[in-house]
Amino acid sequence: MDKPLIVNLPKFLDARGNLSFVEQGKHIPFVIRRTYWLYDVPGGEARGGHAYRENNEFIVALSGSFDVIIDDGVKKQTYTLNRSYYGLLVPKGLWREMVNFSTNSLAMILSSTDYDADDYVRDYDVFLKLKNDGKI
16 A cells, blocks of 8 residues: 555445445455544645654545545645545555545545554654655
């Protein structure tokens, strides 16, 4: 897993309400070690703005919409997440930022590692150096 990937999740349509789900090892190629969510993001604010040395993520817009900007150190690509039946698989070693949150949006992130502050690369110049040196 070295490139971002949109993963379509199962979708069961029902007049009483629709259902989707995600399973580790089936829809995402890692064991889920941590789950967190972002909500009440004020207009114009961004989240993320970092890379991980070891952590892989799967990001789903459970409600509303937002953009995920993925940067590999050479090019940037924007993924718009606005449906709860697909998500974005983000491999380790990529810079990511989440922007353009709609009102009442809810982002759920499934992670392959427990929280570890030392896994984060929060300085973009350091990220570029680590990429150029092949250390991330």
